[in-house]
Amino acid sequence: MANHLSDxxxxxxxxxxxxxxxxxxxxxxxxxxxFSAALVFGIIH
Structure with missing residues (x-):
């Protein structure tokens, strides 16, 4: 990863x-x- 940032x-x-x-x-x-909000929302509804 450091190869193209060597300059x-x-x-x-x-x-x-x-x-x-x-x-x-x-x-x-x-x-x-x-994700937690979607999970909670899915459980409630």
Whole structure:
């Protein structure tokens, strides 16, 4: 994965990695909440 990013400076790469990690965490959290809400909604109705 680091091969195509070898030309990117380390600070930019670290920032991109941290941003990507936060984005993945938010998406995962949103998906988990949405799945739980859909499950609860399905159980209630």
């Amino acid at each position: 990117v400076p380390r600070p930019a790469r670290a920032f991109r990695g941290r941003f990507g990690a936060e984005l993945v965490a938010k998406l995962t959290f949103a998906a988990a909440v949405g």
